[in-house]
Amino acid sequence: MHYESPIREPLILGDKNYHDVTVEVARPIETAPPRSWWIAFSISLLLFLWGVGNILYTIGTGIGTWGLNKTVGWAWDITNFVWWVGIGHAGTLISAVLLLFRQKWRMSINRSAEAMTIFSVIQAALFPGIHMGRIWLAYFVFPIPNQFGSLWVNFNSPLLWDVFAISTYFSVSVVFWYVGLIPDFAMLRDRAIKPVQKHVYTILSFGWGGKAKHWQRFEEVSLVLAGLATPLVLSVHTIVSMDFATSVIPGWHTTIFPPYFVAGAIFSGFAMVQTLLIIMRKMFRMEHYITIQHIEMMNIVIMLTGSIVGVAYITELFIAWYSGVEYEQYAFLNRATGPYAWAYWSMMTCNVFSPQLMWVKKWRTNIMFTFIISIVVNIGMWFERFVIIVTSLHRDYLPSSWTMFSPTFVDIGIYLGTIGFFFVLFLLYARTFPVIAQAELKTILKSSGESQKKHHTEDGHH
């Protein structure tokens, strides 16, 4: 019954029983945080506060505080929006798509990856919100009757599709995450000694008791949510790409955008998962659960999606030439050789070249190397969005209005602020939530635990 091929590497290292898993997952919550946590938290909090200040300045003064001009009307805000939404995709991919494919290695990383999804979608949603200018009128994006007559939203517009896609994606991700958290909150509740903790986890765990019927429904709900989240996650970045692809701007008006954006999203999301998990496994001593094998698996996904992105870049260039449209041709020539060539070639190096290094097993199983590449990839993916958005706009049809874009301190401040906000949320999560889906992980302990596997082999069960 609990059998897995001996060729497969164990997913849980060390000699552990069910109780050990409970204790080790609860440890970051029940013990004082390490000093590194406080340092990381303080830096993130400062960045976040700086971002809040810049957002308030933008709202109070107007979008004129940004570096936008008549020609480049979209720049860092939309770049950051697409970047953050893309990062979110890996969480859903790990928890939903890998669940459907019965990939057991997802179990010790899915909780944190989903947390990352939710926190990064929060950052993403900030940007269209503040770019509206009058954020107090943000409810105009929802199809509600308003006092100015029956003026409805435009369902033909990809920007409105985006509203629906992002809100559905965010809320469904939260629900998916929370349903999985309930049994783990119940575990924390049943272990809690301090009255405040006991009270909080009693509220959060909804009274979960692990009845057989409830587990049966739980598994069905998880499976159906995974089935719903899989097309949902693909639809989200497809629709984000349509914000560009349905326009008539050379460089944006491209049918390859949906799959190319989705691959890029998964690529950058996995890189961010690596960045976070490499820090977290060290900070909270989770090396037995998030093993080198997990890191290697994610590196292979990065390598694959990075290659897909590379093919997409080259296809774009080919199609620009093959289309025979001179505006399209110029847009791409300008990207690669114009004043933003440095951004284009940074993108090419980070996204196309660097993941190819993962072919070497020694490198892709090296933690420090992975950590560096994960950051390089995210820099590259930020540049990808910057290149697509700014280089397509800055030289439009009228050469007299050609210009460059340079960010103001407010642009930079808000971007840094979202990075701070993201890490504030993640670090708080890592101290108060069960960072590993321990109930799920216990189901594979007998088949994929290191000592249990060794036992099987010694007993001669294959």
Next chain:
Amino acid sequence: MDTTEKTITHENSEASHHGGSEKVIVSAMFNDDDMLMGSVKTLRAKGYKIHEVFTPFPVHGLDKAMGLKETRIAITAFMYGLLGLSTAIAMTYYMMIVDWPQNIGGKPSFTWIQNMPAFVPIMFELTVFFAAHLMVWTFFVRNGLYPGRKAMNPDPRTTDDMFLMEVELKGDRDQLITILKDTGAVELH
């Protein structure tokens, strides 16, 4: 493993809500999921009714072994999805075609079906939105889960590494106790 020495036995009866007849429940604690499964199968084969099982994680095949019916929650999700799809169709039809048709980018605004391709993303998103959220609400309601509810498991160890089975007593008590001990129960209540 030596379990008999640790075994404690005491009776725990509760009045049944059905028909007022007295239903005696014997609780047995296991420390291993395979032992629990074995015990459930043995007891069921001998005609005992398993009242409830509390486990720290989903034990695969336990629902079948206990004779639980399959859950219909996926069917509800499908129906909620249809509701979401209908909502999207009704909304786009009313707002874009009936109430205030506009010529936007030359897209057809006279019949819904001609304009439909532009509404596909909305139809898809609302289908997923309704299916996911209403299914989860159904899950909470059917399981009686809500914020702040008292823990349903009688023993806090069942969310850690212990497995609690409640069996309805039938016939001789000692006979049931013997079967439970033989199949690996480490504690009896």
